Amino acid sequence: MAGANTAFDAAVIRRDFPVLAQQIEGKPLVYLDSANTSQKPNIVIDTMAKFMRESYAPINRSAYTLAANATELFESARNSVAKFINANSSQEIVFTKNATEALNLLVNSWGRANLKTGDVVLLTHMEHHANIVPWQMLQQERGIELRWVPLTSDYQLDLTSLETLLSGVKVFSFTSMSNVLGTINPVEKLCAAAHAAGAIAIVDACQSVPHTHTDVRALGADFVTFSSHKMCGPSGLGVLWGRKELLEAMPPFLGGGNMISDVRLDGFTCAELPAKFEAGTPPIAEVVGLGAAVEFLSGVGMADIRQHEIAMSSYVLDLLTTRFGDDITIHGPRNPELRGATFSFAFRGIHPHDLSQVLDQSNVCVRAGHHCAKPLMKIIGANATARASFYLYNTTADADALADALDSASDIF
Amino acid sequence: MPGIEDLYREIILDHYRTPRNRGELQPPAISSEGHNPLCGDDIRIYLDVADGVVRDVKFSGQGCSISQSSTSMMTVAIKGKTVVEVGAFVRRFKHMMTLADNDEPVDESINLGDIEALQGVVKFPVRIKCATLGWNTLLEALTEASK
Structure with a gap:
């Protein structure tokens, strides 16, 4: 290597x-x-194979040594991912099925809790369907308004009217790099503009995290989503990073095992981050594989x-x-x-x-x-x-x- | 890997370069639109049916050589046929494309003519959807016409 x-x-x-x-x-x-x-x-393939041959067990819920070791390997991978994007803590790393699910999580959890009829979400003309359709689904249900940042003739975002477009906006959700055009967007600048307008900034970073150094704190974003399979890791796994105070204030997305601290006949209370957003058995070997992938990429x-x-x-x-x-x-x-x-x-x-x-x-x-x-x-x-x-x-x-x-x-x- | 020449037969490229029955028909002719979500292709079939006979058929839209030529050859073949004959013809074609519906009998004696050239598509399973796009859209138009 x-x-x-x-x-x-x-x-x-x-x-x-x-x-x-x-x-x-x-x-x-x-x-x-x-x-x-x-x-x-090879390192990803071998790490996953070794994990499944020698260490595979449920995580977070069993007392025996095999399960404790599997949990440690799983959480160690979460630490590696947190370090890879310079997150404040591994509690800010939520594993999802893919980046599409991460964006759906944001729309359904943050969006439903914070957006009402007439509220405005700003997107761009170069978004992937994953950063369009979930918002359109909420639009059908809630009557939110969707606005769009257009393109220039040389395939950049046309930011000349950004301030006007951002007026009254609650969320600015945009791609860091177009999966069609290859255009790299000025993420820091866009996050700062969103914040100046009182909006939160969501960055679909699927096309940039695999290819360039990512420091979520330096970007100034509120949420960043990306997928494992585009960065040498296995498929079936996406990542949502969010600022801890925002994630803590959000309601859960999917309900079930692992995401609760208590369930009674008359209700439930949520688990701490990040388990609150990780209902059900996660892709265990895949997370371990992603850990190997980010170590590999960092090594290169x-x-x-x-x-x-x-x-x-x-x-x-x-x-x-x-x-x-x-x-x-x-x-x-x-x-x-x-x-x-x-x-x-x-x-x-x-x-x-x-x-x-x-x-x-x-x-x-x-x-x-x-x-x-x-x-x-x-x-x-x-x-x-x-x-x-x-x-x-x-x-x-x-x-x-x-x-x-x-x-x-x-x-x- | 199957040879590319099995796919891009001369008759197919001919219909791609010079599509037959390309255009539109005005109402009362009915029309249906079909999409291939895989590649973003779309096709609209215009159908003029009177007394149970396809009097005229045209198509518009964008697509690859396979979807365009398959639709072009289809329009040539079905013009003048009765709706019942067209139904049997479509089943025969879909059978060749390995997409036969087991509940529907297929008359294997039906001669597909030039359309037989599309048999090579079966060796490239990803492209079967391209070859059948116009045909599925035709079925929708026929359903619309029977209303």
């Missing part, structure tokens, strides 16, 4: 990911769909990962525009410093679904579709796009393979 003291080398890091070592019909696998879900390093170094992805962005943008010129339209910022290494594009009028199918012949894995952001697709004037997304294990050879495969797609259509 690459350590913090060794120079960052994606080709070396790649060897830690067994999926990427395979060849299909003699050709290497070119995995360019990490914005969708990331591949898993988040600053180095970000630098690598800036370099990859620069390389990919140059390569695709030099080679294909006007035949390719990249929906996203041109400045590598302002974006992650996620590229949605249209190519020679070939439908993205067909494109993805043909690229698959070269083992090049790209997503085709609306990327769970249909309102954004409509705004950028595309029904669907192809999307190639790069991560710490992708090299310039992967980008070259993408370009070669694009050429071969033209031969068919």
